[in-house]
Amino acid sequence: xxxxxxxxxxxxxxxxxxxxxQGLEIITINTGVLGSTDLFPVTFDAASVAAKGGGDIQxxxxxxxxxxxxxITAKGAGLILNQLEAAGKIKGVIGMGGGGGTYxxxxxxxxxxxxxxxxxxxxxxxxxxxxxILDKDITLIPSIVDVAGLNKISRVLINQAAGALAGMIKxxxxxxxxxxxxxxxxxxxxxxxxxxxxxALLTAQGYEVMTFHAVGAGGRSMEALIRDKCFxxxxxxxxxxxxxxxxxGICSAGPQRLTAAAEMNIPQIVVPGCLDMVNxxxxxxxxxxxxxxxxxxxxxxxxxxxxxEEENEQLGKSLATKVNQSKGKAKILLPLKGISIVSSVGEIxxxxxxxxLLFNTIKSNVNDEVxxxxxxxxxxxxxxAERAVNELLAMLAVE
Numbered sequence: 001x002x003x004x005x006x007x008x009x010x011x012x013x014x015x016x017x018x019x020x021x022q023g024l025e026i027i028t029i030n031t032g033v034l035g036s037t038d039l040f041p042v043t044f045d046a047a048s049v050a051a052k053g054g055g056d057i058q059x060x061x062x063x064x065x066x067x068x069x070x071x072i073t074a075k076g077a078g079l080i081l082n083q084l085e086a087a088g089k090i091k092g093v094i095g096m097g098g099g100g101g102t103y104x105x106x107x108x109x110x111x112x113x114x115x116x117x118x119x120x121x122x123x124x125x126x127x128x129x130x131x132x133i134l135d136k137d138i139t140l141i142p143s144i145v146d147v148a149g150l151n152k153i154s155r156v157l158i159n160q161a162a163g164a165l166a167g168m169i170k171x172x173x174x175x176x177x178x179x180x181x182x183x184x185x186x187x188x189x190x191x192x193x194x195x196x197x198x199x200a201l202l203t204a205q206g207y208e209v210m211t212f213h214a215v216g217a218g219g220r221s222m223e224a225l226i227r228d229k230c231f232x233x234x235x236x237x238x239x240x241x242x243x244x245x246x247x248x249g250i251c252s253a254g255p256q257r258l259t260a261a262a263e264m265n266i267p268q269i270v271v272p273g274c275l276d277m278v279n280x281x282x283x284x285x286x287x288x289x290x291x292x293x294x295x296x297x298x299x300x301x302x303x304x305x306x307x308x309e310e311e312n313e314q315l316g317k318s319l320a321t322k323v324n325q326s327k328g329k330a331k332i333l334l335p336l337k338g339i340s341i342v343s344s345v346g347e348i349x350x351x352x353x354x355x356x357l358l359f360n361t362i363k364s365n366v367n368d369e370v371x372x373x374x375x376x377x378x379x380x381x382x383x384x385a386e387r388a389v390n391e392l393l394a395m396l397a398v399e
Contacts, residue, residue: 002077002095002105005042006032011096011147013039014155018162019094024169027090029080031073031104033060044080052076070100074107082111092169094161096121096147106132114228117168121161123147130217135224139164180206181232181396184222186214188238189298190340191273195237197385205393207232214238214274219253226260233267233392237379240274242315243307248287249278262325267395269388270323270332272358273379274340275315276349277304296348304342306349309357316361324367331371331391334359335379344378 001019003012005028012028016039019026029044036042047057053076060069084090093112095105102122106129109118118138125140133140141161145153183202187195199209210231212218219241226234241253261268280286280303286295294306307315323330336359342349363372373391377384 001026002029002031002081002093002108003097004032004101004104005030005037006034006046008032008097008101008147009037009039010150011154011158013037014150015094015096015158015162016040018159019165022162022166024092024166027084029077031077031101031108033057033069033073044077046073049073049076049080052079066100070103074104077104078108078111081108085112085116090116092117092119092165094119094121094165096143096158096161098123098147101147102129103132106136106138109136109138110134112136114225114230115173117165119161119165119168121147121157135217135221139168178206179208182208182210182230183233183235183392184226184231185209185211185235186219186222186238186273187211188214188240188274188340190240190277190342191238191379193380194273194385194388195235197382198235198237198389201386201389205389214241214251214253215279216241216244216251216253219257223253223256223258223260226264226266229264231266233396234261234269235388235392236261236268236270237388238273239270239319240277240279242318243275243278243311246311246314246318247278247290247305247307249280249305251279258319258322259325262322262327262330265327265329267329267392268323268326268331269392269395270319270330271335271379271388272315272319272332272339272362275312275319275358276307276340276343276351276355278307279304294349296342298342304349306351307354309354312354312358313361316358317365320362320365320370323370324365327369329395331373331395332362332366333384333388333391334362334372334374335381335384336374336376337378337381339379341380 005012027043030036030042030046033046050057053072055072102124105120114137121141121143123143125142185195202209212222241251241257245252282301283303286303296304298304338344
């Protein structure tokens, strides 16, 4: 149970009793810097949390800087939770609060793995908290009223939150179906035909397939789940988020995109799918510096910008550098006849000279342990999908 026990002791005491009623043993972490409570046992006091986050509780109290205090306690609570989880001492986490308490809870959850129940009763639950939740499976429950003293509404919701956490913990993990393994695939509208074919082929071979829409959030989620050891292999067909990260598009997944499989030593097939484009919203949202570039309205709210020579050199180097960390458990497949629908012959982004520059840059920057396979096919050709799947299956066969 995580929260500010200094200003919300009454609320947390009620939550504590409700969790006890569910038969749960409770570890408590106080992220409030102003004081503590004797209404229930405090396992990790504010001083311990602050110290873990690199601060001093007395200094924080004297400084009276709320922003700094929140940052330090969030970091400290997160490190404590990570240690408890690694030691197998927690099966779920619950917290509640307003703006500050919610920020602390969401930040502290970032190191916990997928599947560990995480519930936050929050005054901000109905707002867009995607930038704080990121790719974590956190359940938000609207508090309706402020978390500032018990009443007939807060009692109901706190009781339900305790019951929800107990139910999640008691539900455990479902039994896995009889599958050979689980494969992650990145997808975009411009690579859907390829990914659909890959998914069908892998399913026929007894594999479970999870697809991730490469719009920023999808790539971040895929990378996070790779680090949570959810997959046996990765078909990274659509690496377009690298282009958005480079050029400031709306589908950036951040600089850590295309790093998790290498770090976790998981076999991966990497394709420069849709690196010919950067994504923006409606045409009027395209930054002024790009107004003179080749633009295409994919949908009323989606404008694609064709990447140029300089950008493709940078993208090729970036892709190769990241895949080089894979220590041999990676291959790069290059579809020589086009990396998206709109780069096909006769389509608006068809620039084979720029594509070839991208391919050459990738080949000249990969190390000897990473094989590069060039295919005389378009990314959405069935032959390309078949080769991508066969290459991944061959890598999995030697695991």
